[in-house]
Amino acid sequence: MHARTAKQDAIHAIERLPDDVPLDEIVYRLHVLSKVQQGVKDVDVHAL
Numbered sequence: 001m002h003a004r005t006a007k008q009d010a011i012h013a014i015e016r017l018p019d020d021v022p023l024d025e026i027v028y029r030l031h032v033l034s035k036v037q038q039g040v041k042d043v044d045v046h047a048l
Contacts (some may be wrong), residue, residue, distance in 0.1 A: 006037075009037070010033070014026060014029075016032075
């Protein structure tokens with residue numbers, strides 16, 4: 001299985017947004033993506 005990098009995840013998230021999205025919305029979405037990914041990592045670590 002090939003894990004995507006943080007950069008690839010960010011690019012994918014941005015590409016899914018409309019072209020006229022404001023920059024602050026992009027930053028917010030990337031912030032949320034980061035927090036979700038950190039939460040998943042935390043759950044994975046604590047599940048061991």
